[in-house]
Amino acid sequence: MATVRAKFLCRSVEQTAAQPIDVQVYGSGEPLPTGEKPWPRTFRFHAVYDTTVPEDQRYAKATPCGAVEIQVDNPAVSFEPGRQHYLDFTPGRMMASPLAAAQLVAALKAEGCKVRDWRNHNRNSRGAWGPVNGVMIHHTANGPGVNVVDLIYDGHTDLPGPLATGCITKDGTIHLTGNGRANHAGGGAPRVLAAVVNESYGDYPPATHERQGSSGAVDGNSHFYGCEYDNRGDGTDPWPRVQ
Structure with missing residues (x-):
C-alpha cells in the first residue's frame, strides 16, 4: 500500500x-x-x-x-x-515471526555462539507469542550458590518459568531455557512498544504511564525475546569478556 x-x-x-x-x-x-x-x-x-x-x-x-x-x-x-x-x-515495518526452536539454535551457532541445554519450554498456553519486536536484556541479580540456569528455567513460586528465552553464563555459553513466550518482559506502556516498533525513540524511550497489571498496559511477553545475563548487578561482579 x-x-x-x-x-x-x-x-x-x-x-x-x-x-x-x-x-x-x-x-x-x-x-x-x-x-x-x-x-x-x-x-x-x-x-x-x-x-x-x-x-x-x-x-x-x-x-x-x-x-x-x-x-x-x-x-x-x-x-x-x-x-x-x-x-x-505510511505502511510500517513488518515484524518478525518467532523463530522455531531449530532455527533459533542454528542462528546462534552460525554466529559462533556456544549453545547448550536446549529445552522446548514456554508459556504459550498463557497468551500470545509474536510477532517479535525485539530483545529485552536483564541481569539475574542472584546471590551466591544459585544455579541461575535452573532458576531461569523453573522460575519461582510467584513467577513460573521460563523467565527468559536464554541465560548467558559467565563462560559465554547461551543456555536456551525456553522457546516461545516467557515471563520476562511483563506489561508495559503502548507508546514504548510503538517507539520500539517504529525505531523512533532516539536516545531515550517515551515516558511510561502503564506497567504490569495496570489499565491499558500491553503484553510485553508476547513481543520480546528475553536474555538473562548471570550477574549480581551490585557493581562488584565483573563481566567477563566472553560474556
Whole structure:
C-alpha cells in the first residue's frame, strides 16, 4: 500500500494528568527543569469536509474519515485547535515471526555462539507469542550458590518459568531455557512498544504511564525475546569478556 494522505482538523486539546510528567529533553538526555516539565495532553482530530472547498470534497471521497485521538508527552509537539493538518498513513515495518526452536539454535551457532541445554519450554498456553519486536536484556541479580540456569528455567513460586528465552553464563555459553513466550518482559506502556516498533525513540524511550497489571498496559511477553545475563548487578561482579 502506498502512503495515503487525509485531512484532519484539530478540534480540542485536554490536559490528561494531575501533575507534570518527569521526562528528559528529547535528543539531549538532560532532565527538564521542574518548572518546564510538560503536562500530558490529548489532542482530538476530525476529518475535514467543507462542501465549498473542492480539496475537502476530494479528500472526503478518497481518503480516511472519522476521528483520531492522540496523547503527547513531548513538550516540543503541539497542535492548535481549529487548525487543519494533513495526516499521512505510511505502511510500517513488518515484524518478525518467532523463530522455531531449530532455527533459533542454528542462528546462534552460525554466529559462533556456544549453545547448550536446549529445552522446548514456554508459556504459550498463557497468551500470545509474536510477532517479535525485539530483545529485552536483564541481569539475574542472584546471590551466591544459585544455579541461575535452573532458576531461569523453573522460575519461582510467584513467577513460573521460563523467565527468559536464554541465560548467558559467565563462560559465554547461551543456555536456551525456553522457546516461545516467557515471563520476562511483563506489561508495559503502548507508546514504548510503538517507539520500539517504529525505531523512533532516539536516545531515550517515551515516558511510561502503564506497567504490569495496570489499565491499558500491553503484553510485553508476547513481543520480546528475553536474555538473562548471570550477574549480581551490585557493581562488584565483573563481566567477563566472553560474556
